[in-house]
Amino acid sequence: MTTTTSRNARGPAEPTAAALAALRPLPSGGATVDGGLWGHRLRVNREASVPEGLGHLREYGNVRNLEIAAGLAEGEATGPVFADSDVHKWLEAAAWEYGRAPDEGLLADILEVTRAVAGAQAPDGYLDSVPQLRGVPRYSDLPWSHEHYCAGHLVQAAVAQSRATGRHELLDVAVRLADHLVETFGDGEGQLREVDGHPVVESALVELYRETGTRAYLDLARWFVEARGTGIIEGHGKQPTYFSDRVRVREATTVEGHAVRAVYLGAGATDVAVETGDHELLAALERQYAAMVDGKQYLTGGLGSRWDGESFGDPHELPNDRAYAETCAAIGGVHWAWRLLLATGDARYADQIERLLLNGFLAGLSLGGTEYFYVNPLRLRTGAHAEEERNPAAGRRPWFGCACCPPNIMRTLSSLEGYLATVTDDALQVHQYAPGTIVADLPAGTLRVRVETEYPHDGRVTLHVEEASGGAGLALRVPGWADGATLDGAPVAAGAYATVGRPLAAGDAVVLELPVVPRLTAADPRVDDARGCVAIERGPLVYALEQADQDAGAVVDDVRIDVARPLGEEERPELLGGVVVVTATGTVQGRPATAAGDGPYRPASETGPAAGGTVTLRAVPYHLWANRGAQAMRVWLPVA
């Protein structure tokens, strides 16, 4: 068996030379992480999540569906109509893992699954095993059938397999499938003028264009983006809003409807905009992203306020207990922000990626890498969901019948190193900080740095220059929250890139000091659930109170924080894999002395119940909650 991997293999989003791009991604392998928070998470992903994930996909029948369609097994299709997509996401994750460190066992699994996928493909290129096995007429219910959605994930997996393993088995399948789509969809004679209810194929087709050079894929992606919002999805059981089909993408001023669909579409439309040089579309997408940030995003980065329709709400409609904040939406948010970062070079998109990855995304995965949150609330009351044992907000689960999130987490972690840094012709930009090595081969020369840091637990990031030639420059993101940051001892502005002013040479060390200390954050008063509250953050991490860490009697539902008293820190190496606990001083609000049936409403003139004595409040990083069993948790704390 021969395989090829290349030092110059490429990562998940690779704009062409002609694209609108302020920054360009590093080649795959250009940035590696080998320790710290992300190093641990990447190791667990490789050792636990990815192998167990394949087991679950076999157990739940997703792989089997493809094997049956390929004639390699017998039986009937099981699972949701989009069951293939989770296999494709796993294939993508496994490919990036292989690229990170080739492994024959992993490759054997990849190829076995790839054979089933390839075997399931119809002679004309169509491929989606569940509709195939169930005899559902092709594209007969595209708003709900997810046929393009499955195709999109297949294409993404194929591109990853090509880039990370050098193998073309899946890419050949993807090309046939994409050719079939090009032939079938569009405004031409006899073509179907329809779009999938769930975007993702747009990004995928652009990436296949980037990989193969076949312009028709880009054209079809653009067609899919432009067709939306023209009333193309009507009368399919939900309003067009749900399907991101109420308004044309280039005319939209905000995000709306199903959150995952909306941000996937945003990412795909951004790909289209940069590859077609469409400044107007790109500007519209930047406006939409800003509107999302301004009124429709949780402090955790979480996206989607409503369980109903898994959707964005109105601006400032951000309930904590019923936050949906699907893990997949955080991932789509990263995809979109990354594409806008490449297009614009605006540091705020890199801030977004950090907030999303370290909070709203990472909460989706247990420390052990084998349990998942589908939804990510910012509050769980004591005893909440007592009547709903399987409520996905009340504890991580090993897997789901609708398992979009777990393999999405896997592929995100497997490709995470691709989001750490970018290059321009003459400089390296480091956006995210983790211990490891970054190598940039620039026209101006090579720059290799060794990153040493315990970030985000600590704010010091030291970049040891191991190789520097041709005057290559270095720019480091200073997060928006990092007022007081210094670069080599000199103050630098928060929310921007700090450029190292001196020529770099091997042996140099550059030291960025970020003020990773606890701080209190407040929200716009229009956010009902944060009114009169503060949240604790520390560096890029949002913190949360969990019941397990509180003083006896300090029920999380009833505590108040005294903002006049200083916050403290406790190093707790034994807790949750090692965390810095943030401490605060609080009180416990008494409860009204009422009898059953008195109700929760009282004359405002009545003096409320007295507060109890002072307690110490202890907060842990939000992304680690529910690793000691689901229990009361809250991010926003009422001020005493």
Next chain:
Amino acid sequence: MTTTTSRNARGPAEPTAAALAALRPLPSGGATVDGGLWGHRLRVNREASVPEGLGHLREYGNVRNLEIAAGLAEGEATGPVFADSDVHKWLEAAAWEYGRAPDEGLLADILEVTRAVAGAQAPDGYLDSVPQLRGVPRYSDLPWSHEHYCAGHLVQAAVAQSRATGRHELLDVAVRLADHLVETFGDGEGQLREVDGHPVVESALVELYRETGTRAYLDLARWFVEARGTGIIEGHGKQPTYFSDRVRVREATTVEGHAVRAVYLGAGATDVAVETGDHELLAALERQYAAMVDGKQYLTGGLGSRWDGESFGDPHELPNDRAYAETCAAIGGVHWAWRLLLATGDARYADQIERLLLNGFLAGLSLGGTEYFYVNPLRLRTGAHAEEERNPAAGRRPWFGCACCPPNIMRTLSSLEGYLATVTDDALQVHQYAPGTIVADLPAGTLRVRVETEYPHDGRVTLHVEEASGGAGLALRVPGWADGATLDGAPVAAGAYATVGRPLAAGDAVVLELPVVPRLTAADPRVDDARGCVAIERGPLVYALEQADQDAGAVVDDVRIDVARPLGEEERPELLGGVVVVTATGTVQGRPATAAGDGPYRPASETGPAAGGTVTLRAVPYHLWANRGAQAMRVWLPVA
């Protein structure tokens, strides 16, 4: 054509002489309303809602379905599987209307629709036109098919027709249908051990037992109540919680799942408990009702916090903007409270009925009687739902595809007079105050009073005694909010019944003075969306700010109320049919000076934007909101 109506016809819930009952309903016609708020609403219901409702039921195909099944028309079934139920609810409303004032045109409509219903019935008694026409096997999907739900509404309509018109056409249909159910469901050999996903048949069967004396109907109702919570509904796409099937009714400690289903079940189980003398079950239902009041009810009485599953949330999960508070749930809440009031005589249930009727229920109907809210939020932001033109929270609609609420409102108004007063052997209890006449024929003698009042706009209720014999007593409910109330000038306790101590004689006047003045109400601090807020109430009415009434620049989303300044009143006879506007002093909270994409989160240490100058806030009764177009509205007002 001959019809019979009886002065002693009975109302919608008529416990037998053997039932557990502290109070007994007046006969239908015992209490009449002829003016004031309810008089206006009853007139509009009769003149606009009920006739237009039949038109909509014809237009949407609900009547046609039955006509087709009866062989009176040709075609295919249209609408949801429970389409019949809305016809049945209309028949119930029309029957009570006929009982209130016989009208030949109305009776002709009733009989025409009744013929279609009767004609649709299968020879063995089964009746549900949509499954019949669609060829769906009977009871093949009872958790979703609503076959018992439709049967329940048919039975209720039949009982109403019998009691209010004296005609038995529909009762004969109901008896055949109920006999079929008795034969088909239960623990016996060959019987189906299944329950409907949507309760209502329980109450209906008990009422049919009360009407006919056939014990088997009560036994089946009890069987349906007892079967729930034994895992009888599993694997039907939702958790058993949704179907009120997680826990046995007599073991449940709270309400959960779909709100309408839960409260209908509570009402039906209460009927079963009182007729079977089941003190344990009755006590369980009282506990559940109290738990609902304590943590799962809005200030408006609204029930159901979640759009997802149209369901109750966790205790204190009461979002204002996404309150579901379905109009039907308020109606079910009235049904349940009325049954508990009859069983226990506890004034708090009469308070509940008043809160529900005048706020959460009445908001469901436009002043003109032809537009309806399905959901009843406590807040609508400026520009909210801009992307969802058909969002049922953003404005009343003339009708719905799923039209459960409109005819439910009609039948509630048509039978409203039945909820005003009760009797014991020796006294009349008046629970709700409206101008009109109440006649109680008691074993002890007759008491006839003429009620004169502008309540709830004014707090004075004068009862002119027109006839009094045999020493019949009189008790008047003093609402829980009415601290400072007087009866004939003497202080009386709030939240209880005030008994007239002297013997009554014709020509006497009894004067109850209720302190109907504006007041401020606060909520338990665990209710996130009311934290730091107060609501304005005046007598039994919850008030709300609507944008149309505010000073220029006083955007409802940004106002704050100054609770140190007194509230005022303005009589506005020209506004919304005549209201008392409550005024308050407020300020306008500034908004942070941010640029697009800055996001809503800030360091807590930053000084917030300054408040603007003083403004006058003007509030109108919540139930009248959105009668001048949907616009920003809020019940809970942040304190300055």
